[in-house]
Amino acid sequence: MTITSFHPPRRTLMGPGPSDVSDRVLQAMARPTVGHLDPSFVGMMDETKQLLQYVFQTQNELTFAVSAPGSAGMECCFANLIERGDKVIVCQNGVFGGRMKENVERCGGIAVMVQDDWGTAVDPVKVEEALIAHADACLLAFVHAETSTGAQSDAKTLVGLAHKYDCLTIVDAVTSLAGTPLKVDEWGIDAIYSGSQKCLSASPGLSPVSFNQRAADKIQNRTSKVQSWFLDLNLVMGYWGGEGKRAYHHTAPVNCLYGLHESLVIVQEEGLENSWARHHKNHLALRDGLEQLGINFIVPEQDRLPQLNAVTIPEGVDDALVRTRLLNEHDLEIGAGLGSLAGKVWRIGLMGHASSQKNVDFCLNALKLVL
Amino acid sequence: MTITSFHPPRRTLMGPGPSDVSDRVLQAMARPTVGHLDPSFVGMMDETKQLLQYVFQTQNELTFAVSAPGSAGMECCFANLIERGDKVIVCQNGVFGGRMKENVERCGGIAVMVQDDWGTAVDPVKVEEALIAHADACLLAFVHAETSTGAQSDAKTLVGLAHKYDCLTIVDAVTSLAGTPLKVDEWGIDAIYSGSQKCLSASPGLSPVSFNQRAADKIQNRTSKVQSWFLDLNLVMGYWGGEGKRAYHHTAPVNCLYGLHESLVIVQEEGLENSWARHHKNHLALRDGLEQLGINFIVPEQDRLPQLNAVTIPEGVDDALVRTRLLNEHDLEIGAGLGSLAGKVWRIGLMGHASSQKNVDFCLNALKLVL
Numbered sequence: 043m044t045i046t047s048f049h050p051p052r053r054t055l056m057g058p059g060p061s062d063v064s065d066r067v068l069q070a071m072a073r074p075t076v077g078h079l080d081p082s083f084v085g086m087m088d089e090t091k092q093l094l095q096y097v098f099q100t101q102n103e104l105t106f107a108v109s110a111p112g113s114a115g116m117e118c119c120f121a122n123l124i125e126r127g128d129k130v131i132v133c134q135n136g137v138f139g140g141r142m143k144e145n146v147e148r149c150g151g152i153a154v155m156v157q158d159d160w161g162t163a164v165d166p167v168k169v170e171e172a173l174i175a176h177a178d179a180c181l182l183a184f185v186h187a188e189t190s191t192g193a194q195s196d197a198k199t200l201v202g203l204a205h206k207y208d209c210l211t212i213v214d215a216v217t218s219l220a221g222t223p224l225k226v227d228e229w230g231i232d233a234i235y236s237g238s239q240k241c242l243s244a245s246p247g248l249s250p251v252s253f254n255q256r257a258a259d260k261i262q263n264r265t266s267k268v269q270s271w272f273l274d275l276n277l278v279m280g281y282w283g284g285e286g287k288r289a290y291h292h293t294a295p296v297n298c299l300y301g302l303h304e305s306l307v308i309v310q311e312e313g314l315e316n317s318w319a320r321h322h323k324n325h326l327a328l329r330d331g332l333e334q335l336g337i338n339f340i341v342p343e344q345d346r347l348p349q350l351n352a353v354t355i356p357e358g359v360d361d362a363l364v365r366t367r368l369l370n371e372h373d374l375e376i377g378a379g380l381g382s383l384a385g386k387v388w389r390i391g392l393m394g395h396a397s398s399q400k401n402v403d404f405c406l407n408a409l410k411l412v413l
Numbered sequence: 414m415t416i417t418s419f420h421p422p423r424r425t426l427m428g429p430g431p432s433d434v435s436d437r438v439l440q441a442m443a444r445p446t447v448g449h450l451d452p453s454f455v456g457m458m459d460e461t462k463q464l465l466q467y468v469f470q471t472q473n474e475l476t477f478a479v480s481a482p483g484s485a486g487m488e489c490c491f492a493n494l495i496e497r498g499d500k501v502i503v504c505q506n507g508v509f510g511g512r513m514k515e516n517v518e519r520c521g522g523i524a525v526m527v528q529d530d531w532g533t534a535v536d537p538v539k540v541e542e543a544l545i546a547h548a549d550a551c552l553l554a555f556v557h558a559e560t561s562t563g564a565q566s567d568a569k570t571l572v573g574l575a576h577k578y579d580c581l582t583i584v585d586a587v588t589s590l591a592g593t594p595l596k597v598d599e600w601g602i603d604a605i606y607s608g609s610q611k612c613l614s615a616s617p618g619l620s621p622v623s624f625n626q627r628a629a630d631k632i633q634n635r636t637s638k639v640q641s642w643f644l645d646l647n648l649v650m651g652y653w654g655g656e657g658k659r660a661y662h663h664t665a666p667v668n669c670l671y672g673l674h675e676s677l678v679i680v681q682e683e684g685l686e687n688s689w690a691r692h693h694k695n696h697l698a699l700r701d702g703l704e705q706l707g708i709n710f711i712v713p714e715q716d717r718l719p720q721l722n723a724v725t726i727p728e729g730v731d732d733a734l735v736r737t738r739l740l741n742e743h744d745l746e747i748g749a750g751l752g753s754l755a756g757k758v759w760r761i762g763l764m765g766h767a768s769s770q771k772n773v774d775f776c777l778n779a780l781k782l783v784l
Contacts (some may be wrong), residue, residue, distance in 0.1 A: 043756050044681070045460045045463065045464055045556055045678055045681060046678060047437075047441065047674075047675055047678055048441070048444075048457045048460070048671060048674050048675070049444065050444050050445055050446075050447045050451075050453055050454065050457070050671070051445075051447065051451075051453055052445045053445065053448065053451065055446065055447070055448060057448055059664060060446050060448060060449065060664060060667060062446070063445070063446040063668070066418075068442075068443040068444070068445070068446075070418065070419070071439075071442045071443055071668055072439040072440055072442055072443035073419075073420065073439070074421055074422075074423045074424065074434070075421075075426065075431050075433070075434040075439075075616055075617075076421045076422065076424050076426070076746075077424065077426060077428055077431060077746045078428050078431065078617065080421075080422075080424065080740070081740075082421055082422055082745065083421065086419045086421070089416045089419070092416065094414060109481060109482055109485075109618065110480060110481035110482075110485060110643070111480055111481075111643075111663050111664050111665075111666060112663070112664065113642065113643045113662075113663035113664075114480075114481060114485075114643045114663075115644045116642075116643075117641060117642060121641075136527050141642065144642050145642055147471060147638075148638055148639070148640050148641065148642055149640070150603075183481070218430075220418075234483055237664065239446075240662055244447075244665065245667055245668040245669070246664040246665060246666050246668075247445055247480065247618060247666025247667075247668075247669050267518075267519055268493075268519070269519050269520070269641075270488060270519065270640075270641060271484070271487075271488060271512065271515050271516055271519055272481070272482075272484045272485045272487075272488045280444065290751065292483070292484035292485075293430060293482050293483065293484075293608065293610055293617040294430060294482075294617060295433060295482060295616065295617050295618025295666075295669065296616055296617055296618075297434070297442055297616040297617075297669070297672070298616070298618050298666065298668075298669055300421070301419075301668070303419050304418055306416075307416055307417060307418055310415070310416060312466070325783045330738075365777070369451070369452075375447075375448045375451065380661065391726070
């Protein structure tokens with residue numbers, strides 16, 4: 043056995059994530075590692091918190107990046123906010139609502155499912171019916187931007203309903219953050235998680251999260267310990283928490299955080315609203331081009347996510363072969379279908395750094411050549 | 414608010430980790446991100462698995478890197494191997510044995526503690542007494558290399574005892590892997606976790622783990638679901654598992670894994686035994702220099718870890734001031750004491766890339782100047 047250094051190909055990443063990481067972010071990750079309690083690093087963490095507050099549009103004190111991918115950010119929200127026997131209303135309109143159910147049940151909670159067709163938005167009418175039927179529920183959980191289908195739900199309305207019936211909310215914003223309007227404070231979201239590798243275009247491995255005071259109070263007033271030591275916010279807060287106070291909890295992924303910091307600086311330079319507008323504009327250009335190729339979206343127009351375009355695979359076309367040819371002949375990655383949509387759809391991402399007119403043109407041209 | 418790119422200082426990292434990351438590893442992390450299901454990436458994962466099998470000295474099929482820091486690797490072992498009501502004998506001779514207890518209890522297990530003085534090795538006699546007194550225990554957990562004290566325990570003997578009394582073993586090798594002899598198969602270790610940022614000198618954020626067939630069988634035959642979805646090995650195995658079969662579970666931290674791969678290639682180039690020998694040689698040089706400065710080790714000679722040198726802070730010396738001056742005047746990080754040793758000891762790491770004669774000389778000279 044002699045294994046040598048790995049040199050990956052340079053792809054154009056237009057799948058459901060990771061998205062293309064810019065050279066600026068890659069170079070930031072290659073800067074010298076410092077200790078996770080080094081004053082210079084602690085200063086960078088403070089800045090990262092401020093930048094995350096900006097992209098989440100929140101003043102929440104408890105805003106930071108979980109030291110693991112989005113799945114762990116999801117688990118962080120559920121494990122901290124659920125105690126045994128808690129009833130949670132979970133909306134499912136794709137793969138990730140199902141993962142929420144798994145999380146609720148593994149935390150000892152009871153999941154009440156509200157089902158909607160894959161490719162449609164969560165229906166607020168059904169949600170209100172469930173909230174009325176389950177007056178003992180304490181949480182509502184839903185996915186803002188379903189990465190498996192490309193459908194966007196009306197987070198503001200759903201959060202309003204939850205609060206009307208005295209429930210806190212957990213919102214999956216893995217694919218929405220920085221790609222489509224998301225306003226944590228204005229909409230009253232109580233707990234939210236995202237990923238570094240979608241519209242922020244940092245490398246995968248970190249999960250930005252934010253909790254408002256109501257959520258933080260619930261966590262601090264738990265009668266049982268959080269079942270995960272690694273994700274216990276009562277402990278993590280000691281590290282990411284108040285000024286000057288940095289208790290050792292775990293070793294932070296230093297270089298990954300350099301990359302996230304740089305990706306957030308880039309969003310700040312562009313301006314969040316400009317980022318949303320860019321994602322929208324490039325989505326429209328891709329849509330027009332796909333329609334000219336006779337390729338149709340699975341999500342009704344008003345619910346489409348600009349950063350994740352799920353389209354029906356044209357009849358008679360070999361799904362895997364096309365994706366393999368795109369990869370081998372054009373170094374272009376687009377996404378396969380997930381769950382019940384496997385083999386039926388492609389997911390074309392225009393996320394973060396990858397959302398550009400250049401990529402739209404490139405993808406459309408490559409598809410034309412391969413189909 | 415305008416926040417600009419972060420440029421960390423270049424430190425020499427001689428604390429308890431992260432250790433100095435070589436430029437080769439940093440450059441590997443800056444290579445272009447590819448998709449986590451890209452064939453080129455999957456090939457790199459296969460190589461990473463082989464390299465991890467080499468450094469762990471194991472043929473275990475279930476050998477991979479958890480997508481999060483060592484604390485999550487610890488939790489991965491406990492959450493998968495414990496079911497509610499399981500009795501676990503936990504050896505504590507420092508901070509991390511205490512963290513094991515937390516893990517056992519949060520997984521619904523019952524922890525039976527075997528206590529030894531901090532700075533000493535785990536006493537096999539006490540362990541055997543506990544195994545006899547608790548014939549219903551199913552697991553023995555201990556720390557091979559206590560990062561908080563610099564003491565090494567006799568893993569081979571402890572594992573032998575556990576098996577004699579029909580217990581599986583969970584071994585914390587966060588600080589030992591690649592720094593001091595560790596032979597998973599020869600010693601019969603059932604489950605083991607480590608960290609990327611110690612003697613492998615990769616960036617923090619990944620936790621190499623390995624499970625033998627007995628441990629894998631126990632996990633596959635659980636009567637209850639693993640309480641963590643993110644760490645559930647029955648699901649993770651689908652991604653890291655058998656040839657060609659890569660089911661999506663979570664998005665792997667792609668660039669961090671590039672770095673780990675490169676760090677493992679470096680260990681392979683040097684040879685594992687040569688790495689152990691280098692750590693030992695540099696430890697002896699540091700020891701001689703420290704003794705000349707009148708600085709004494711807290712661990713008896715035969716139990717000392719070469720990669721983590723815990724020494725008593727000389728009387729009358731201001732702990733924080735010295736460490737701050739080393740950092741500010743010499744860009745040198747050494748570690749503070751942890752837990753009950755806070756303020757009493759320094760922890761000087763000679764881990765991985767940082768274990769060099771140059772660093773020994775530099776550290777001794779800086780200490781001389783500052784003291």
